[in-house]
Amino acid sequence: MSDKKPKKPQKLRARLPRGLEDRGPAAISATRAMVEKIRAVYERYGFEPVETPAMEYTDALGKFLPDQDRPNEGVFSFHDDDEQWISLRYDLTAPLARYVAENFQNLALPYRSYRAGYVFRNEKPGPGRFRQFMQFDADTVGSASPAADAEMCMMAADTMEALGIPRGQYVVRVNNRKVLDGVLESIGLGGDENAGRRLTVLRAIDKLDKFPVEEVKKLLGPGRWDGGEEGKGDFTKGAGLNDDQAETVLRATSRGFVAGRLNEDGSGGINNLDTVVLLRSCADNKILHEGCDELRAIAELVEASGYGATSTNPDVRVIIDPSVVRGLEYYTGPVFEVELLLETKDEKGRPVRFGSVGGGGRYDGLVSRFRGEPVPATGFSIGVSRLQAALTMLGKLDTKPQPGPVVVTVFGGEIAGYQKMVADLRNSPVDPSRPDGPRIRAELYLGNPKHSLGQQMKYADKRNSPCAIIQGSDEKAAGKIQIKDLIAGAGLTSIEDRAEYLRKQAEAQIEVGEGDLVAEVQKLLARHDVRWG
RNA sequence: GCAGUUGUAGCUCAGUUGGUUAGAGCGCCGGUCUGUGGAUCCGGAGGUCGGUGGUUCGAGACCACCCAACUGUACCA
Numbered sequence: 001m002s003d004k005k006p007k008k009p010q011k012l013r014a015r016l017p018r019g020l021e022d023r024g025p026a027a028i029s030a031t032r033a034m035v036e037k038i039r040a041v042y043e044r045y046g047f048e049p050v051e052t053p054a055m056e057y058t059d060a061l062g063k064f065l066p067d068q069d070r071p072n073e074g075v076f077s078f079h080d081d082d083e084q085w086i087s088l089r090y091d092l093t094a095p096l097a098r099y100v101a102e103n104f105q106n107l108a109l110p111y112r113s114y115r116a117g118y119v120f121r122n123e124k125p126g127p128g129r130f131r132q133f134m135q136f137d138a139d140t141v142g143s144a145s146p147a148a149d150a151e152m153c154m155m156a157a158d159t160m161e162a163l164g165i166p167r168g169q170y171v172v173r174v175n176n177r178k179v180l181d182g183v184l185e186s187i188g189l190g191g192d193e194n195a196g197r198r199l200t201v202l203r204a205i206d207k208l209d210k211f212p213v214e215e216v217k218k219l220l221g222p223g224r225w226d227g228g229e230e231g232k233g234d235f236t237k238g239a240g241l242n243d244d245q246a247e248t249v250l251r252a253t254s255r256g257f258v259a260g261r262l263n264e265d266g267s268g269g270i271n272n273l274d275t276v277v278l279l280r281s282c283a284d285n286k287i288l289h290e291g292c293d294e295l296r297a298i299a300e301l302v303e304a305s306g307y308g309a310t311s312t313n314p315d316v317r318v319i320i321d322p323s324v325v326r327g328l329e330y331y332t333g334p335v336f337e338v339e340l341l342l343e344t345k346d347e348k349g350r351p352v353r354f355g356s357v358g359g360g361g362r363y364d365g366l367v368s369r370f371r372g373e374p375v376p377a378t379g380f381s382i383g384v385s386r387l388q389a390a391l392t393m394l395g396k397l398d399t400k401p402q403p404g405p406v407v408v409t410v411f412g413g414e415i416a417g418y419q420k421m422v423a424d425l426r427n428s429p430v431d432p433s434r435p436d437g438p439r440i441r442a443e444l445y446l447g448n449p450k451h452s453l454g455q456q457m458k459y460a461d462k463r464n465s466p467c468a469i470i471q472g473s474d475e476k477a478a479g480k481i482q483i484k485d486l487i488a489g490a491g492l493t494s495i496e497d498r499a500e501y502l503r504k505q506a507e508a509q510i511e512v513g514e515g516d517l518v519a520e521v522q523k524l525l526a527r528h529d530v531r532w533g
Numbered sequence: 534g535c536a537g538u539u540g541u542a543g544c545u546c547a548g549u550u551g552g553u554u555a556g557a558g559c560g561c562c563g564g565u566c567u568g569u570g571g572a573u574c575c576g577g578a579g580g581u582c583g584g585u586g587g588u589u590c591g592a593g594a595c596c597a598c599c600c601a602a603c604u605g606u607a608c609c610a
Contacts (some may be wrong), residue, residue: 226606234535
C-alpha cells in the first residue's frame with residue numbers, strides 16, 4: 001500500500017502558544033469599556049496619562065540575577081545589538097520608576113500618573129492567569145504622606161463600583177510591611193542574615209487564603225509535603241520557626257483581628273481603628289509601632305471620607321487586615337489588595353475563587369535606585385485581564401456581539417451602482433436628528449459575486465447585520481430597492497414549512513424608492529435600536 | 534521543577550480478548566428549494582489514532598521512553 005500513498009506535504013499546525021489568548025470582538029469591546037471606566041475614575045482623582053514602552057533594559061527592571069550574568073527566568077529577555085539585556089516589562093511600576101527618574105526635573109512633584117498596558121510574565125499559566133495580560137496602574141511619586149496611600153485605597157473602591165461591582169461584593173484590604181517586619185524582628189528574625197527566612201515567612205503567610213492554618217504553620221516550621229501526607233509529592237522547605245515563633249507570626253497576621261468583631265449573623269461591622277490598636281499590642285517593637293501608626297493614619301483618613309468600616313457604616317469598603325502580605329519584595333510600607341467576594345461555579349460546578357484582582361503599595365526604594373535621594377512613591381494596579389475573566393464568568397460583562405454592518409448584496413448588473421448605495425449609507429448618520437453623530441456601517445458583499453442571494457443572506461446573518469439591501473434587475477428597472485429586515489426575520493425560525501417561511505420572510509422586507517434608501521434604513525435602525533458601539 | 538490524570542476529525546466522543554479500508558453526532562463547505570438567513574433532503578472536505586522505538590503474522594489498543602494538555606503543588610520579581 002505504500003506504493004500509492006502520495007505522501008502529503010507536512011501541514012504546519014496552527015497553534016497558539018500556551019498562556020496567551022486571541023481576543024475577539026466581544027472581548028475587545030469589553031476591555032475597551034472597562035478601561036474607559038477605570039480611566040474616568042483615575043482622572044477624577046487627578047492622575048494624568050503617561051505611557052512607556054513594553055520593554056526596558058533589564059537592569060532598570062531590577063531583574064538581573066545577583067550572581068549570574070543573566071536575567072531572572074520569569075521575564076522574557078533577549079540581547080540588544082550591543083549585548084545589553086532587554087526584557088519585556090513584567091509590571092508597570094518598575095518602568096514608571098525609570099521614567100520618573102529620567103525626567104525628574106521636568107515633572108511637577110508629587111507626580112501623579114496613570115497608564116494601561118500589557119505586561120508579560122514567563123510563568124506557568126493557569127485559568128485566569130496568562131503570560132500576557134493587561135494592567136491599569138496609577139501612581140503618586142514624591143509623596144510620603146499616608147494620605148497618598150489612603151487615596152489609593154479609596155480610588156480602588158470607587159473603581160470597583162464604577163465597573164459595576166456593588167459595595168459589599170468586593171473589599172480593599174490594607175496592611176503594612178512594617179508590621180510583619182517588626183514582629184519578625186521581635187522574634188529574632190531581624191537583620192540581613194535572616195532575609196531569606198523572612199521571605200519564606202512572607203510566602204507562607206500569603207497562602208493563608210489557600211491553605212488552612214495548620215498547613216501554613218507547617219510552612220512556617222519544618223516544611224510541608226504537597227501530596228497531603230508524609231513523603232507524598234514535593235517537599236517545600238519551611239522557614240524553620242519554632243512553635244512559639246510560628247504562633248506569634250500567625251497571631252500577628254490573623255484575620256481574627258478583623259473577623260472577630262463581626263457578629264455571627266454578619267452584622268456588627270468592623271472597626272479599623274480597633275484593629276490597629278490590637279495589632280499594635282502584638283509586640284513591643286519600634287518598626288511594628290511605626291507601621292501601626294501609618295495604618296492608623298490611613299484608617300482615619302479613609303474613615304473621614306466615608307470609606308471606612310465601622311459599626312455605623314455597614315458598607316465595608318476598606319479594611320485593615322493583617323493577613324495581607326503581597327509577594328513583591330519592593331514594598332516598603334502600606335500594601336493593599338482588592339478582592340472579589342463573589343463566589344461562582346465553573347462549568348463543572350466547582351466553586352471558583354477569583355481572589356485578588358488588584359493591589360499595590362508603597363515602594364519608597366524603587367525610584368531612588370536611580371537617584372541619590374529618597375523618592376517616596378505609592379501606587380495601585382488593577383489586573384484588567386483577570387478582572388475581565390472574573391466579570392465574564394459572573395455574567396457582569398456585556399458579551400452580546402455588536403451589530404454588523406448593513407450588507408448591500410450584489411445581484412447582477414454593474415457593481416458600481418451597489419457601491420454607490422454603500423457610500424451613501426456610510427456618509428449618512430445613524431440618527432438623522434444628529435448629523436454629526438456616528439454614521440451607518442455598511443459594506444458591499446465582497447465574496448464571489450456569483451454567490452446566490454441565499455449565500456449572501458447567510459453571510460449577512462453571520463455578520464449579525466441589522467438588514468440587507470437587495471436590488472435585482474426587476475427593482476432596478478422600477479427604480480426600487482428592497483430592504484430586508486434581518487432582525488425581524490430572525491424570529492421566524494420555528495416555521496417548518498418552507499413556503500410559509502418564505503412568505504413571512506417577505507413580510508419582513510420592504511420595497512422603497514431608490515432615493516429613500518438612507519431614510520428607510522435609518523428608520524429600521526431606530527426601530528431596532530441599533531447604534532453600534 | 535515535582536506529582537497525578539488525560540491524549541482518536543474543528544468540537545464532544547465510540548472503537549470488542551490485538552484482526553480487513555478507523556466510525557458517529559455536532560460543526561464546516563457545496564448543492565436542492567422561481568431571487569432571500571432557519572428547517573429539509575443530497576453530496577463533499579477534513580485523521581502522521583500525540584511522537585519515537587519495541588513485542589507480534591498483525592498495534593488505535595500491549596510495553597518503554599519522549600512530548601503536550603489538564604489538575605494540584607512550587608516559583609510568581
